[in-house]
Amino acid sequence: WQIMIHGESYKPIVAEAARKAASKIYNRVMVTHLLMDEAKLNRVAGAVGFNVRTGDFYVFRAKAVIVAAGGASHIFKPRAVGEGMGRTWYAPWSSASAYALPILAGAKMTQMENRIVLTRFK
Numbered sequence: 001w002q003i004m005i006h007g008e009s010y011k012p013i014v015a016e017a018a019r020k021a022a023s024k025i026y027n028r029v030m031v032t033h034l035l036m037d038e039a040k041l042n043r044v045a046g047a048v049g050f051n052v053r054t055g056d057f058y059v060f061r062a063k064a065v066i067v068a069a070g071g072a073s074h075i076f077k078p079r080a081v082g083e084g085m086g087r088t089w090y091a092p093w094s095s096a097s098a099y100a101l102p103i104l105a106g107a108k109m110t111q112m113e114n115r116i117v118l119t120r121f122k
Helices: 009-020 099-102
Strands: 028-035 045-053 057-061
Touching: 009 028, 028 057
Parallel strands: none
Antiparallel strands: 028 045, 045 057
């Protein structure tokens, strides 16, 4: 939501394109588990989750599943003191679901040792 294109926020632009392309949109659904395909080994066939506002439970079936969730933030105590304590570049609500969902489904996570280290100048 911070990316600006010619003074416009990127998130509403992508949301409008999604609304035009999709027949139905589910917003504010927290996916908790991926569903495995019984017919094909090591293939995800859907997901389950709930609406964070209403509590409604959803079961999604899919031909393909893309995990585009966030990484983890606020796991380690920051080295910053005083004014910088508790500030983060990552979203504070990122709960590492991009890692947890595939791991719970049995995925072998590789190349996870890479971590972003942002250089900051004062």
